[in-house]
Amino acid sequence: MSSRSERDKAKQLQEKCQSVLNALLRDEDNKYCVDCDSKGPRWASWNIGVFLCIRCAGIHRNLGVHISKVKSVNLDSWTPEQVVSLQQMGNSRARAVYEANLPDNFRRPQNDSSLESFIRAKYEHKKYIAREWVPPQLPKVDWEKEIEEEMEKQRRKKKTGE
């Protein structure tokens, strides 16, 4: 059985995840799909740490969850760890890592089949990856504690009638 305050806490946690994600999407770094450059991505691969358009998100799904874990920014529920993974990486840094050895004259493919080949080469075969790159450790995230403290503060305010 979950109590009312637990439900409130879960709700606030989701709200916080959403607001951080929306802020990330407004960031210049994440305004274009990391793979095909189309405008206004609304999907993300949280383990890779990138924002994607719906078409590339579909291709990432086909790679399997051992390579890419895809979610809708607005339709799915998120955990703080997943959000922090996106915060740590983001599209610009991900390009620096996964496209370090992309030829200078490379043009991003636009049709579905060549886009899929590119995405497979990039993440499955890591064809262009920066050799020296080591995936970062995820920091421990404790948003729950922050939210609890905030709720406690609110409760106390109500009590004292401030």
Ligand SMILES: [Zn+2]
């Ligand atoms: Zn795309």
